[in-house]
Amino acid sequence: MAAMSRVLRAAAAWAARRAGSAGTTRTTGITGIGPRLPGTLVPVRHSGDHGKRMFIIKATSFYDSRFLRLLRFYVFLTGIPVAVLLTYINVFIGEAELAEIPEGYVPEHWEYYKHPITRWIARYVLDPPEKNYEKDMALLDLEARKSELRILELEARRLMRHRGDGPWYHYETPDKNLVDNSMKSTPDN
Amino acid sequence: MPEDHDLKAYKVPPTRTPVAERTTSVPNPVDFFQTAFNYVFDAPVTFVRELIERLQNKNNFYYYHQKFRRVPDLSECLEGDYLCYYEAEAQWRRDRMVDQEIVEIVRERMAACKQREGPNQFQNCAKEMELLAQVTKAYQDRYGDLGYHGNARTCLMKQKHRMMEERKAAQEKQE
Numbered sequence: 251m252a253a254m255s256r257v258l259r260a261a262a263a264w265a266a267r268r269a270g271s272a273g274t275t276r277t278t279g280i281t282g283i284g285p286r287l288p289g290t291l292v293p294v295r296h297s298g299d300h301g302k303r304m305f306i307i308k309a310t311s312f313y314d315s316r317f318l319r320l321l322r323f324y325v326f327l328t329g330i331p332v333a334v335l336l337t338y339i340n341v342f343i344g345e346a347e348l349a350e351i352p353e354g355y356v357p358e359h360w361e362y363y364k365h366p367i368t369r370w371i372a373r374y375v376l377d378p379p380e381k382n383y384e385k386d387m388a389l390l391d392l393e394a395r396k397s398e399l400r401i402l403e404l405e406a407r408r409l410m411r412h413r414g415d416g417p418w419y420h421y422e423t424p425d426k427n428l429v430d431n432s433m434k435s436t437p438d439n
Numbered sequence: 440m441p442e443d444h445d446l447k448a449y450k451v452p453p454t455r456t457p458v459a460e461r462t463t464s465v466p467n468p469v470d471f472f473q474t475a476f477n478y479v480f481d482a483p484v485t486f487v488r489e490l491i492e493r494l495q496n497k498n499n500f501y502y503y504h505q506k507f508r509r510v511p512d513l514s515e516c517l518e519g520d521y522l523c524y525y526e527a528e529a530q531w532r533r534d535r536m537v538d539q540e541i542v543e544i545v546r547e548r549m550a551a552c553k554q555r556e557g558p559n560q561f562q563n564c565a566k567e568m569e570l571l572a573q574v575t576k577a578y579q580d581r582y583g584d585l586g587y588h589g590n591a592r593t594c595l596m597k598q599k600h601r602m603m604e605e606r607k608a609a610q611e612k613q614e
Contacts, residue, residue: 344495346502357503364502383529387522394521 260289339366451555507533513591524591531591535582545574 264287296302343366351357359380360373410416510530516523549571552564580601585593 341491342494343498344491346500349501349503351503351506357505361500361502362505369502387525390521390525394519398519 257289257291261291264289513595528591531594538578538582542574542578545571 294302345364345366346361346369348364358373359378360369363369363372406416407418410418507530510526511523513524513527513531516527545567549564549567552567553560556563581598582589582594583597585597
Protein backbone atom coordinates (compact mmCIF):
# COMPACT_ATOMS: atom_id res chain seq x y z
CA MET A 251 0.00 0.00 0.00
CA ALA A 252 2.77 2.39 0.87
CA ALA A 253 4.69 1.35 -2.24
CA MET A 254 1.60 1.84 -4.38
CA SER A 255 0.98 5.30 -3.04
CA ARG A 256 4.65 6.17 -3.51
CA VAL A 257 4.50 5.00 -7.11
CA LEU A 258 1.39 7.06 -7.68
CA ARG A 259 2.97 10.10 -6.06
CA ALA A 260 6.12 9.66 -8.16
CA ALA A 261 3.96 9.25 -11.25
CA ALA A 262 2.02 12.40 -10.46
CA ALA A 263 5.29 14.32 -9.89
CA TRP A 264 6.74 13.02 -13.20
CA ALA A 265 3.53 13.81 -15.04
CA ALA A 266 3.54 17.30 -13.58
CA ARG A 267 7.22 17.73 -14.56
CA ARG A 268 6.61 16.44 -18.09
CA ALA A 269 3.47 18.54 -18.46
CA GLY A 270 5.28 21.54 -17.02
CA SER A 271 8.32 21.05 -19.29
CA ALA A 272 6.62 19.98 -22.51
CA GLY A 273 3.31 21.80 -22.25
CA THR A 274 1.68 19.31 -24.66
CA THR A 275 -0.79 16.48 -24.01
CA ARG A 276 0.69 13.05 -24.05
CA THR A 277 -0.84 9.64 -24.08
CA THR A 278 -0.73 8.01 -20.74
CA GLY A 279 0.16 4.37 -20.39
CA ILE A 280 3.54 3.01 -21.26
CA THR A 281 3.84 0.07 -23.58
CA GLY A 282 6.75 -1.77 -25.08
CA ILE A 283 10.15 -2.64 -23.65
CA GLY A 284 12.94 -0.19 -23.15
CA PRO A 285 14.56 1.82 -20.41
CA ARG A 286 12.07 3.44 -18.17
CA LEU A 287 12.36 6.68 -16.30
CA PRO A 288 12.29 6.41 -12.52
CA GLY A 289 8.93 6.95 -10.95
CA THR A 290 6.92 5.35 -13.77
CA LEU A 291 3.96 3.05 -13.19
CA VAL A 292 4.92 -0.42 -14.43
CA PRO A 293 2.65 -3.51 -14.34
CA VAL A 294 4.61 -5.95 -12.19
CA ARG A 295 4.60 -9.65 -13.08
CA HIS A 296 5.00 -12.00 -10.11
CA SER A 297 4.86 -15.80 -9.87
CA GLY A 298 1.29 -17.02 -9.81
CA ASP A 299 1.34 -19.00 -6.57
CA HIS A 300 1.61 -16.49 -3.75
CA GLY A 301 2.16 -13.15 -5.41
CA LYS A 302 4.84 -10.70 -4.37
CA ARG A 303 7.27 -11.95 -1.73
CA MET A 304 6.83 -9.91 1.40
CA PHE A 305 9.10 -9.64 4.43
CA ILE A 306 6.50 -10.05 7.17
CA ILE A 307 7.63 -8.51 10.42
CA LYS A 308 6.34 -10.39 13.46
CA ALA A 309 7.57 -11.33 16.96
CA THR A 310 9.98 -14.24 17.22
CA SER A 311 8.61 -17.72 17.64
CA PHE A 312 12.06 -19.26 18.07
CA TYR A 313 11.84 -19.70 21.83
CA ASP A 314 8.29 -21.03 21.78
CA SER A 315 8.95 -23.55 19.05
CA ARG A 316 12.21 -24.58 20.76
CA PHE A 317 10.33 -25.19 23.98
CA LEU A 318 7.67 -27.27 22.25
CA ARG A 319 10.30 -29.19 20.31
CA LEU A 320 12.24 -30.03 23.48
CA LEU A 321 9.03 -30.88 25.35
CA ARG A 322 7.97 -33.32 22.67
CA PHE A 323 11.44 -34.84 22.58
CA TYR A 324 11.75 -35.45 26.30
CA VAL A 325 8.18 -36.66 26.68
CA PHE A 326 8.49 -39.14 23.85
CA LEU A 327 11.95 -40.26 24.91
CA THR A 328 10.45 -42.40 27.68
CA GLY A 329 6.81 -42.17 26.65
CA ILE A 330 7.15 -44.17 23.46
CA PRO A 331 9.03 -47.12 25.01
CA VAL A 332 6.53 -47.23 27.88
CA ALA A 333 3.60 -47.11 25.47
CA VAL A 334 5.12 -49.87 23.32
CA LEU A 335 5.76 -52.02 26.40
CA LEU A 336 2.25 -51.55 27.75
CA THR A 337 0.71 -52.33 24.37
CA TYR A 338 2.80 -55.49 24.09
CA ILE A 339 1.85 -56.64 27.59
CA ASN A 340 -1.84 -55.89 27.24
CA VAL A 341 -2.21 -57.36 23.76
CA PHE A 342 0.09 -60.38 23.78
CA ILE A 343 0.24 -61.42 27.43
CA GLY A 344 -3.14 -60.30 28.68
CA GLU A 345 -4.77 -60.44 32.06
CA ALA A 346 -5.29 -63.47 34.25
CA GLU A 347 -8.59 -65.31 34.46
CA LEU A 348 -10.45 -65.88 37.68
CA ALA A 349 -10.49 -69.51 38.79
CA GLU A 350 -11.39 -71.50 41.86
CA ILE A 351 -8.49 -72.56 44.03
CA PRO A 352 -7.76 -76.19 43.18
CA GLU A 353 -7.88 -78.80 45.93
CA GLY A 354 -4.75 -79.04 48.00
CA TYR A 355 -3.03 -76.18 46.18
CA VAL A 356 -1.82 -73.10 48.04
CA PRO A 357 -1.43 -70.23 45.56
CA GLU A 358 1.63 -68.01 45.77
CA HIS A 359 1.03 -64.52 47.02
CA TRP A 360 1.32 -62.94 43.54
CA GLU A 361 -1.32 -65.21 42.10
CA TYR A 362 -4.04 -63.19 43.76
CA TYR A 363 -3.68 -60.30 41.28
CA LYS A 364 -5.09 -59.91 37.79
CA HIS A 365 -2.88 -57.66 35.69
CA PRO A 366 0.51 -59.12 34.65
CA ILE A 367 2.43 -56.00 35.69
CA THR A 368 0.82 -56.07 39.16
CA ARG A 369 1.72 -59.74 39.43
CA TRP A 370 5.30 -59.02 38.43
CA ILE A 371 5.60 -56.22 40.99
CA ALA A 372 4.04 -58.39 43.70
CA ARG A 373 6.40 -61.20 42.85
CA TYR A 374 9.75 -59.49 42.41
CA VAL A 375 9.55 -56.09 44.07
CA LEU A 376 7.27 -56.22 47.08
CA ASP A 377 7.37 -58.46 50.11
CA PRO A 378 4.63 -61.06 50.54
CA PRO A 379 1.89 -59.85 52.89
CA GLU A 380 2.45 -62.89 55.08
CA LYS A 381 6.00 -61.69 55.75
CA ASN A 382 4.68 -58.27 56.71
CA TYR A 383 2.12 -59.87 59.02
CA GLU A 384 4.76 -62.00 60.69
CA LYS A 385 7.07 -59.00 61.09
CA ASP A 386 4.31 -57.03 62.78
CA MET A 387 3.53 -59.95 65.07
CA ALA A 388 7.20 -60.35 65.97
CA LEU A 389 7.45 -56.66 66.83
CA LEU A 390 4.30 -56.87 68.94
CA ASP A 391 5.63 -59.95 70.73
CA LEU A 392 8.93 -58.25 71.60
CA GLU A 393 7.22 -55.12 72.83
CA ALA A 394 4.74 -57.17 74.85
CA ARG A 395 7.54 -59.07 76.59
CA LYS A 396 9.44 -55.86 77.25
CA SER A 397 6.41 -54.14 78.73
CA GLU A 398 5.68 -57.17 80.89
CA LEU A 399 9.22 -57.28 82.24
CA ARG A 400 9.18 -53.55 82.91
CA ILE A 401 5.98 -53.86 84.90
CA LEU A 402 7.45 -56.71 86.93
CA GLU A 403 10.60 -54.73 87.62
CA LEU A 404 8.61 -51.74 88.81
CA GLU A 405 6.55 -53.98 91.11
CA ALA A 406 9.68 -55.67 92.52
CA ARG A 407 11.30 -52.32 93.12
CA ARG A 408 8.24 -51.03 94.91
CA LEU A 409 8.01 -54.08 97.15
CA MET A 410 11.70 -54.14 97.97
CA ARG A 411 11.65 -50.49 98.86
CA HIS A 412 8.61 -51.00 100.99
CA ARG A 413 9.58 -54.20 102.76
CA GLY A 414 13.31 -53.69 102.77
CA ASP A 415 14.05 -57.41 102.66
CA GLY A 416 15.44 -57.62 99.17
CA PRO A 417 18.88 -57.11 97.62
CA TRP A 418 17.98 -53.64 96.35
CA TYR A 419 17.75 -50.40 98.26
CA HIS A 420 20.66 -51.01 100.60
CA TYR A 421 22.25 -47.69 101.52
CA GLU A 422 25.59 -47.44 103.35
CA THR A 423 25.13 -45.72 106.70
CA PRO A 424 28.09 -44.71 108.93
CA ASP A 425 29.16 -47.09 111.75
CA LYS A 426 27.35 -46.46 115.07
CA ASN A 427 30.60 -46.74 117.02
CA LEU A 428 31.91 -43.64 115.32
CA VAL A 429 29.14 -41.46 116.65
CA ASP A 430 30.28 -39.05 119.33
CA ASN A 431 27.64 -38.88 122.04
CA SER A 432 29.55 -36.61 124.41
CA MET A 433 27.24 -33.68 123.64
CA LYS A 434 24.24 -35.56 124.87
CA SER A 435 25.88 -37.57 127.67
CA THR A 436 25.43 -35.01 130.46
CA PRO A 437 22.09 -33.37 131.06
CA ASP A 438 23.37 -29.87 131.78
CA ASN A 439 25.10 -28.97 128.47
CA MET B 440 -10.17 -52.06 33.67
CA PRO B 441 -13.43 -51.83 35.65
CA GLU B 442 -15.50 -54.97 35.83
CA ASP B 443 -18.26 -55.39 33.32
CA HIS B 444 -21.77 -55.86 34.54
CA ASP B 445 -22.45 -59.49 35.31
CA LEU B 446 -25.55 -60.06 33.23
CA LYS B 447 -26.22 -63.45 34.77
CA ALA B 448 -26.49 -62.03 38.28
CA TYR B 449 -29.61 -59.98 37.74
CA LYS B 450 -32.25 -62.11 36.13
CA VAL B 451 -34.14 -59.87 33.76
CA PRO B 452 -37.63 -61.26 33.15
CA PRO B 453 -38.45 -62.03 29.47
CA THR B 454 -39.80 -59.07 27.53
CA ARG B 455 -43.46 -59.11 26.73
CA THR B 456 -43.59 -56.85 23.68
CA PRO B 457 -46.29 -58.17 21.33
CA VAL B 458 -45.40 -59.27 17.80
CA ALA B 459 -46.31 -56.39 15.47
CA GLU B 460 -47.90 -57.06 12.08
CA ARG B 461 -46.60 -55.02 9.19
CA THR B 462 -49.28 -52.76 7.74
CA THR B 463 -47.09 -50.62 5.46
CA SER B 464 -44.72 -51.54 2.68
CA VAL B 465 -42.22 -48.87 3.79
CA PRO B 466 -39.15 -50.62 5.19
CA ASN B 467 -38.40 -50.08 8.84
CA PRO B 468 -35.71 -47.38 9.14
CA VAL B 469 -34.51 -48.95 12.37
CA ASP B 470 -33.19 -51.89 10.34
CA PHE B 471 -31.05 -49.52 8.31
CA PHE B 472 -29.60 -47.89 11.41
CA GLN B 473 -29.01 -51.27 12.96
CA THR B 474 -27.06 -52.58 9.97
CA ALA B 475 -25.12 -49.32 9.76
CA PHE B 476 -24.19 -49.61 13.44
CA ASN B 477 -23.25 -53.22 12.89
CA TYR B 478 -20.88 -52.48 10.04
CA VAL B 479 -19.38 -49.29 11.42
CA PHE B 480 -18.86 -50.19 15.08
CA ASP B 481 -19.75 -53.74 15.93
CA ALA B 482 -17.87 -55.70 13.27
CA PRO B 483 -14.45 -53.99 13.57
CA VAL B 484 -14.55 -54.04 17.37
CA THR B 485 -15.52 -57.71 17.44
CA PHE B 486 -12.81 -58.51 14.91
CA VAL B 487 -10.11 -56.77 16.95
CA ARG B 488 -11.32 -58.36 20.16
CA GLU B 489 -11.30 -61.85 18.68
CA LEU B 490 -7.83 -61.23 17.26
CA ILE B 491 -6.53 -60.22 20.67
CA GLU B 492 -8.24 -63.15 22.36
CA ARG B 493 -6.67 -65.54 19.88
CA LEU B 494 -3.27 -64.10 20.72
CA GLN B 495 -3.90 -64.35 24.42
CA ASN B 496 -5.27 -67.87 24.41
CA LYS B 497 -1.80 -69.38 24.38
CA ASN B 498 -0.72 -68.27 27.85
CA ASN B 499 -3.36 -68.95 30.44
CA PHE B 500 -2.56 -68.06 33.99
CA TYR B 501 -5.08 -67.61 36.71
CA TYR B 502 -5.76 -65.48 39.69
CA TYR B 503 -7.65 -66.56 42.76
CA HIS B 504 -9.63 -65.01 45.55
CA GLN B 505 -7.69 -65.37 48.77
CA LYS B 506 -9.33 -67.43 51.49
CA PHE B 507 -8.29 -66.47 55.00
CA ARG B 508 -8.39 -68.89 57.90
CA ARG B 509 -10.66 -68.00 60.79
CA VAL B 510 -8.74 -67.02 63.92
CA PRO B 511 -10.07 -66.60 67.48
CA ASP B 512 -12.26 -63.55 67.84
CA LEU B 513 -11.51 -60.58 70.06
CA SER B 514 -13.94 -61.91 72.66
CA GLU B 515 -11.96 -65.17 72.82
CA CYS B 516 -8.58 -63.51 73.40
CA LEU B 517 -6.97 -63.46 76.81
CA GLU B 518 -6.23 -60.08 78.26
CA GLY B 519 -2.77 -58.83 77.41
CA ASP B 520 -2.35 -61.29 74.52
CA TYR B 521 -1.37 -58.69 71.96
CA LEU B 522 -0.76 -61.20 69.18
CA CYS B 523 -4.31 -62.49 69.52
CA TYR B 524 -5.53 -58.89 69.51
CA TYR B 525 -3.64 -58.20 66.26
CA GLU B 526 -5.03 -61.23 64.45
CA ALA B 527 -8.57 -60.57 65.71
CA GLU B 528 -8.28 -56.95 64.57
CA ALA B 529 -7.13 -58.00 61.08
CA GLN B 530 -9.98 -60.49 60.85
CA TRP B 531 -12.51 -57.87 61.99
CA ARG B 532 -11.31 -55.44 59.32
CA ARG B 533 -11.61 -58.10 56.62
CA ASP B 534 -15.11 -58.95 57.83
CA ARG B 535 -16.09 -55.28 57.77
CA MET B 536 -14.87 -54.97 54.18
CA VAL B 537 -16.88 -58.07 53.23
CA ASP B 538 -19.97 -56.61 54.90
CA GLN B 539 -19.52 -53.34 53.03
CA GLU B 540 -19.37 -55.23 49.75
CA ILE B 541 -22.50 -57.18 50.69
CA VAL B 542 -24.41 -53.95 51.35
CA GLU B 543 -23.12 -52.55 48.04
CA ILE B 544 -24.32 -55.63 46.13
CA VAL B 545 -27.78 -55.48 47.69
CA ARG B 546 -27.99 -51.77 46.84
CA GLU B 547 -27.01 -52.48 43.25
CA ARG B 548 -29.68 -55.16 43.02
CA MET B 549 -32.24 -52.67 44.27
CA ALA B 550 -31.11 -50.10 41.72
CA ALA B 551 -31.23 -52.68 38.91
CA CYS B 552 -34.74 -53.67 39.95
CA LYS B 553 -35.86 -50.03 39.97
CA GLN B 554 -34.34 -49.43 36.56
CA ARG B 555 -35.94 -52.55 35.17
CA GLU B 556 -39.44 -52.02 36.54
CA GLY B 557 -39.68 -48.31 35.97
CA PRO B 558 -43.10 -47.06 37.09
CA ASN B 559 -44.15 -50.28 38.86
CA GLN B 560 -41.10 -50.35 41.08
CA PHE B 561 -42.97 -49.89 44.34
CA GLN B 562 -45.01 -53.03 43.79
CA ASN B 563 -42.56 -55.34 42.07
CA CYS B 564 -39.40 -54.54 44.02
CA ALA B 565 -40.84 -55.08 47.47
CA LYS B 566 -38.56 -58.06 48.20
CA GLU B 567 -35.42 -56.17 47.23
CA MET B 568 -36.55 -53.16 49.23
CA GLU B 569 -37.10 -55.25 52.33
CA LEU B 570 -33.78 -57.03 51.91
CA LEU B 571 -32.00 -53.70 51.57
CA ALA B 572 -33.73 -52.31 54.65
CA GLN B 573 -32.78 -55.37 56.71
CA VAL B 574 -29.19 -55.42 55.50
CA THR B 575 -28.61 -51.71 56.10
CA LYS B 576 -30.19 -51.91 59.54
CA ALA B 577 -27.94 -54.83 60.44
CA TYR B 578 -24.87 -53.02 59.14
CA GLN B 579 -25.81 -49.87 61.04
CA ASP B 580 -26.33 -51.86 64.23
CA ARG B 581 -22.97 -53.52 64.00
CA TYR B 582 -20.59 -51.02 62.40
CA GLY B 583 -22.73 -47.91 62.50
CA ASP B 584 -21.44 -45.05 64.63
CA LEU B 585 -17.96 -46.32 65.37
CA GLY B 586 -16.40 -43.47 63.38
CA TYR B 587 -13.10 -43.37 61.56
CA HIS B 588 -11.11 -44.79 64.47
CA GLY B 589 -13.45 -47.71 64.95
CA ASN B 590 -11.66 -50.98 65.56
CA ALA B 591 -12.55 -54.43 66.82
CA ARG B 592 -12.46 -53.29 70.43
CA THR B 593 -14.93 -50.42 69.98
CA CYS B 594 -17.19 -52.70 67.95
CA LEU B 595 -17.13 -55.28 70.76
CA MET B 596 -17.99 -52.56 73.27
CA LYS B 597 -20.88 -51.46 71.06
CA GLN B 598 -22.12 -55.05 70.94
CA LYS B 599 -21.84 -55.29 74.72
CA HIS B 600 -23.94 -52.14 75.15
CA ARG B 601 -26.50 -53.44 72.66
CA MET B 602 -26.81 -56.69 74.61
CA MET B 603 -27.16 -54.79 77.88
CA GLU B 604 -29.93 -52.67 76.35
CA GLU B 605 -31.69 -55.77 75.10
CA ARG B 606 -31.43 -57.42 78.49
CA LYS B 607 -32.78 -54.31 80.20
CA ALA B 608 -35.66 -54.09 77.73
CA ALA B 609 -36.45 -57.79 78.27
CA GLN B 610 -36.43 -57.29 82.03
CA GLU B 611 -38.71 -54.28 81.79
CA LYS B 612 -41.04 -56.20 79.54
CA GLN B 613 -41.20 -59.00 82.11
CA GLU B 614 -42.26 -56.64 84.87
